[in-house]
Amino acid sequence: MNLSDLTIRKFNESLLRREFSAAEAVKEYFGRIEEKEEEIGAYLTLLKESALSQASEVDAAISKGKKIPPLAGVPLAVKDVISIEGVRTTAASKILENYISSYDAAVIGKLKENQAVFLGKTNLDEFAMGASTENSAFKKTKNPHDLTRVPGGSSGGSAAAVAADMALAALGSDTNGSIRQPASFCGVVGLKPTYGAVSRHGLLALGSSLDQIGPFAKTVEDAAIIFKAISGRDEFDPTSVAYGSRSATLDLDEVRNLRIGIPKEYFTEGIEKTVGDGLEEAMKKFKNLKIKFEEISLPHTKYSISVYYIILPAEASTNLARYDGIRYARIPSVSGSSTLKEIYLKNRSLGFGPEPKRRILFGAFVLSAGYYDAYYAKAQKVRSLIKWDFDKAFEKVDVIFTPTTPTTAFKFGEKANDPLAMYLADAFTSPSSLSGLPAISIPVKKYEIGSGELPVGFQLIGRYFREADILGLGEQYEKLEISN
Amino acid sequence: MFSEKDLESLADLVRLELSEEEKKSLLRDFKKILAYFEELKSVDTDGVSPMSGGTFETNVFREDGSEDAKLPAEKSVGQFPEKESGFLKVPPVFN
Numbered sequence: 001m002n003l004s005d006l007t008i009r010k011f012n013e014s015l016l017r018r019e020f021s022a023a024e025a026v027k028e029y030f031g032r033i034e035e036k037e038e039e040i041g042a043y044l045t046l047l048k049e050s051a052l053s054q055a056s057e058v059d060a061a062i063s064k065g066k067k068i069p070p071l072a073g074v075p076l077a078v079k080d081v082i083s084i085e086g087v088r089t090t091a092a093s094k095i096l097e098n099y100i101s102s103y104d105a106a107v108i109g110k111l112k113e114n115q116a117v118f119l120g121k122t123n124l125d126e127f128a129m130g131a132s133t134e135n136s137a138f139k140k141t142k143n144p145h146d147l148t149r150v151p152g153g154s155s156g157g158s159a160a161a162v163a164a165d166m167a168l169a170a171l172g173s174d175t176n177g178s179i180r181q182p183a184s185f186c187g188v189v190g191l192k193p194t195y196g197a198v199s200r201h202g203l204l205a206l207g208s209s210l211d212q213i214g215p216f217a218k219t220v221e222d223a224a225i226i227f228k229a230i231s232g233r234d235e236f237d238p239t240s241v242a243y244g245s246r247s248a249t250l251d252l253d254e255v256r257n258l259r260i261g262i263p264k265e266y267f268t269e270g271i272e273k274t275v276g277d278g279l280e281e282a283m284k285k286f287k288n289l290k291i292k293f294e295e296i297s298l299p300h301t302k303y304s305i306s307v308y309y310i311i312l313p314a315e316a317s318t319n320l321a322r323y324d325g326i327r328y329a330r331i332p333s334v335s336g337s338s339t340l341k342e343i344y345l346k347n348r349s350l351g352f353g354p355e356p357k358r359r360i361l362f363g364a365f366v367l368s369a370g371y372y373d374a375y376y377a378k379a380q381k382v383r384s385l386i387k388w389d390f391d392k393a394f395e396k397v398d399v400i401f402t403p404t405t406p407t408t409a410f411k412f413g414e415k416a417n418d419p420l421a422m423y424l425a426d427a428f429t430s431p432s433s434l435s436g437l438p439a440i441s442i443p444v445k446k447y448e449i450g451s452g453e454l455p456v457g458f459q460l461i462g463r464y465f466r467e468a469d470i471l472g473l474g475e476q477y478e479k480l481e482i483s484n
Numbered sequence: 485m486f487s488e489k490d491l492e493s494l495a496d497l498v499r500l501e502l503s504e505e506e507k508k509s510l511l512r513d514f515k516k517i518l519a520y521f522e523e524l525k526s527v528d529t530d531g532v533s534p535m536s537g538g539t540f541e542t543n544v545f546r547e548d549g550s551e552d553a554k555l556p557a558e559k560s561v562g563q564f565p566e567k568e569s570g571f572l573k574v575p576p577v578f579n
Contacts, residue, residue: 387535
């Protein structure tokens with residue numbers, strides 16, 4: 001079984017041709033995990049036993065001649081902020097070190113219906129706060145392409161697991177780039193769906209007006225298969241909407257009719273040369289497809305980071321208030337406390353790491369009387385301006401093409417002690433998040449591990465609920481890649 | 485403008501105890517981040533309505549009525565650190 005060549009479609013075909021069984025595939029992946037995990041550090045919890053039993057059910061169904069969905073038996077990794085019943089969900093925080101989820105997240109329920117297999121829960125920046133996975137309370141995840149560099153974040157474990165063939169695909173969550181940025185750093189595909197496309201029920205909330213769950217995969221086609229399975233209305237997330245046929249992708253003729261906008265604000269001097277070269281290479285390939293490009297302007301782009309780092313801490317401060325040591329797990333050293341306030345104080349002070357503390361305090365600050373208008377209300381207004389930029393641009397073009405990140409994967413420690421420098425890593429993924437638009441990061445080419453090259457990703461931003469456009473364009477790009 | 489006293493009172497409100505070292509680095513970070521945010525002041529937002537959420541859905545209602553919880557009680561209380569007879573146990577709120 002050649003894990004590096006495997007895609008979801010090939011996996012499904014191989015199962016049906018009985019080239020291997022789902023259980024054999026799980027064993028193969030765990031063999032790979034045993035070999036690589038110490039070096040990469042992608043996982044926080046491994047689920048070998050339940051994965052094998054899920055796989056055996058798929059094998060039983062196949063041997064009985066039952067029809068199986070495309071995701072049947074597919075070995076997935078899940079970011080450790082998404083609940084699986086009976087499994088630890090830590091958010092990479094000490095405050096939830098011993099927390100066991102009592103129900104399945106909506107996306108997990110849907111994937112179980114599709115008979116997918118869960119290999120384990122992956123590492124992340126604590127409570128999804130960060131861009132390097134260095135903020136995890138438990139371990140560092142390394143970039144499989146260069147072990148001295150970060151995998152990106154916050155979904156760094158999921159990105160690294162897929163890049164290193166320690167899972168065939170994975171789930172992450174994206175609030176400001178937490179799927180797309182690590183996908184770009186690790187040379188895999190990462191999709192952030194439209195706000196409302198995928199239910200967040202069972203996702204540990206970070207920023208409720210921004211959070212979306214999405215797939216990491218080796219190909220755009222694989223990402224589309226997972227997206228189709230997890231999207232749609234769910235009664236437990238009132239922001240989720242019915243999807244219907246809107247998730248279908250496009251053929252080459254339809255793709256050729258798309259107009260692609262290039263926002264000048266994303267192609268600035270601040271871009272690393274490797275990234276600029278990569279983007280040029282991608283653009284050339286698109287031009288071979290006879291895709292039309294035109295320059296557009298998104299003038300409020302530069303304010304995104306300020307806006308995001310006011311709105312997000314405000315929402316996170318509220319969302320993280322629930323971790324009080326009363327309703328969820330309590331950290332062991334707090335059990336002797338007597339008064340309620342002591343439990344709150346000790347549990348939160350010992351349980352949260354530096355970044356959650358910084359954002360909880362900062363969020364409380366921007367929401368407090370006297371500062372609310374200057375910061376929070378102002379940020380919400382500028383957020384409207386950022387969204388309107390996109391509304392105007394989408395009158396002229398169908399898809400927007402940008403770099404995913406200004407740089408390739410950076411070294412450990414490079415930004416760890418400077419929160420502002422870390423925040424700026426989100427500069428190109430933030431505006432579409434604030435606006436709720438779908439966006440995907442696609443590697444410029446296939447980056448082989450060990451080649452010494454650092455991956456570069458480009459980002460396609462689509463209209464609301466037009467995942468079909470960005471996935472379709474991405475799939476055609478990929479086909480061109482393969483035929484070259 | 486943002487003093488150590490402000491930080492202490494915020495910390496009390498959000499129920500965090502901060503060490504002297506944490507206070508020092510937080511004050512430094514706050515200063516730097518707030519200085520960066522000054523750029524927003526120059527943006528003309530007269531007459532712009534705030535964008536409060538990412539959704540287009542409005543008034544998502546359901547029938548008002550009773551229904552059995554999907555999660556059995558023993559599972560809901562399963563993760564409470566302290567419980568008694570199926571209830572959440574907390575220290576007295578008022579002493």
